[in-house]
Amino acid sequence: MAIALNDAELVRQIGSGTDRQAAAELFRRMAPRIRLYGLRHMRDEHASEDLTQQVLITTIEALRAGRLREPEKLASFVLGTCRMTVLDLRRNAQRKERLLAQFGTDLREPVQPSEPCLDHNQLARCVQSLKERERAVIVMTFYDEQTGSDVAGFLGVSEANVRVIRHRAIHQLRDCMGAAV
Numbered sequence: 001m002a003i004a005l006n007d008a009e010l011v012r013q014i015g016s017g018t019d020r021q022a023a024a025e026l027f028r029r030m031a032p033r034i035r036l037y038g039l040r041h042m043r044d045e046h047a048s049e050d051l052t053q054q055v056l057i058t059t060i061e062a063l064r065a066g067r068l069r070e071p072e073k074l075a076s077f078v079l080g081t082c083r084m085t086v087l088d089l090r091r092n093a094q095r096k097e098r099l100l101a102q103f104g105t106d107l108r109e110p111v112q113p114s115e116p117c118l119d120h121n122q123l124a125r126c127v128q129s130l131k132e133r134e135r136a137v138i139v140m141t142f143y144d145e146q147t148g149s150d151v152a153g154f155l156g157v158s159e160a161n162v163r164v165i166r167h168r169a170i171h172q173l174r175d176c177m178g179a180a181v
Contacts, residue, residue, distance in 0.1 A: 007071065007073075007074035008072040008074075009071075010022055010025060010074065011063055012071060014060060014063040026056070026059070026074075030074075030078050033079075034051060034052045034056065034078065035048050035049070037051070038050075038052060047089075051082065051085060051086065054085055055081050055082050058081050058085065059081055062081075119177075122176075123173070126173050126176035129172075130169055130172060133165060134168065134169035136154075136155065137151055137155070137162055137165045137169060148162050
């Protein structure tokens with residue numbers, strides 16, 4: 001940009017969305033101010049850099065959407081955006097702290113498994129105790145991951161019959177394992 005633009009002209013050019021140089025000029029003018037505001041109020045270099053990016057993005061989006069009523073007050077708009085962003089970040093941090101204080105102990109406690117551990121040897125004995133056709137349906141369904149129609153085709157029975165056999169076999173396995181129904 002050969003000619004220095006005032007704030008109102010800069011806002012109009014960004015609002016048109018056609019001039020990328022105008023957005024670069026906005027960054028050049030406002031980034032140092034936003035960064036200083038962030039350092040003063042957040043006291044962290046990285047948080048200040050994040051604030052700078054967030055405020056500039058918010059500002060450019062607002063200018064492109066035409067939400068700045070008085071283009072000559074660009075600096076005030078950016079400062080207000082900084083203030084609102086910092087307040088929002090603090091509110092979120094406080095909310096997070098309250099939630100951690102309220103529920104944090106629950107998160108630190110080990111979660112007990114809801115189901116008892118499976119005795120694989122007992123299960124193998126129970127599967128072996130099933131009749132041959134029931135055992136074939138269970139093994140093909142859960143181990144080989146065959147569909148009901150595949151199992152029916154292999155055994156030469158209907159799919160409905162496979163469902164009945166599977167249901168009865170699972171009931172027998174539960175009884176054998178001592179599981180509550």
